[in-house]
Amino acid sequence: MTNEGGALEGAVIAVAGAAGPAGRAALLRLAEAGATVVGADADPERLASAVDAARYAHGGATVTGDTVDLLDLAATREWAHKIEKDFGRIDGLVHLVGGWRGSSSFAATEIADWDLLERLLIRTVQHTSLAFHDGLLRSDRGRYVLISAAGASKPTAGNAAYSAAKAAAEAWTLALGDGFRKAGGEEGARTAAAILVVKALVHDAMRAERPNAKFAGFTDVTELADAIAGVWDRPAEEVNGQRLWLTPQP
Numbered sequence: 001m002t003n004e005g006g007a008l009e010g011a012v013i014a015v016a017g018a019a020g021p022a023g024r025a026a027l028l029r030l031a032e033a034g035a036t037v038v039g040a041d042a043d044p045e046r047l048a049s050a051v052d053a054a055r056y057a058h059g060g061a062t063v064t065g066d067t068v069d070l071l072d073l074a075a076t077r078e079w080a081h082k083i084e085k086d087f088g089r090i091d092g093l094v095h096l097v098g099g100w101r102g103s104s105s106f107a108a109t110e111i112a113d114w115d116l117l118e119r120l121l122i123r124t125v126q127h128t129s130l131a132f133h134d135g136l137l138r139s140d141r142g143r144y145v146l147i148s149a150a151g152a153s154k155p156t157a158g159n160a161a162y163s164a165a166k167a168a169a170e171a172w173t174l175a176l177g178d179g180f181r182k183a184g185g186e187e188g189a190r191t192a193a194a195i196l197v198v199k200a201l202v203h204d205a206m207r208a209e210r211p212n213a214k215f216a217g218f219t220d221v222t223e224l225a226d227a228i229a230g231v232w233d234r235p236a237e238e239v240n241g242q243r244l245w246l247t248p249q250p
Contacts, residue, residue, distance in 0.1 A: 011141060014037075014039075014090065014094070014132065016070055027051065027063055030228070031063050032061075041065070042067065071123055089138070090136060091140075091232075092232070093129075097125075100117075111161075113161040125172050139191065146193070146196070148196065149197065149200065150249075150250055152166035194242055
């Protein structure tokens, strides 16, 4: 399913959290669509494996990886600057940094879980959005894409910390989108911040571990990767500041 001459042909896309299953799928899909892809992760070995897989799957594709501490704003800004310096432009940041902690009930919630999730799910969004903001505005097809969960809109008792962190990340991203709208003036947004919402993600290794599980309503990481690429196929004004649901809206 190549996309020669499509919206991603020649684009330069950064993927934060590139070493996990969703990140690997995104690297593959974006490279397939003709983009130059720069992945970042805190785990250098897993990142190298993900980058190699995407590079080998699409001969001639430019796929690179950088070990970046996205909890360090200066390091994240340096990464954004390096990409634009090396490739001459930056057309997207896909935020796939994840993490989950839950509890058996609301009363059993551990504040330590919030402390972890605040860093993984909120702080990394803050840092990447601030670091890539100006470069994305300079692009003719800039997109900031956050992956979120339906639980942000309908929290359950055992997911208080996770849902609250996801909701905060969504609010931050929507504020970014409002900034892009205002920067576009009367012509409307030329750059977009969009949120892709899933119930949860599933991949082949999960199915192999639990062959009898239904994973009802889950989004396969390859479907998510298609949806990520599809954000560039739609006009900025259409997707900016929007939650794009890949699961039924609660």
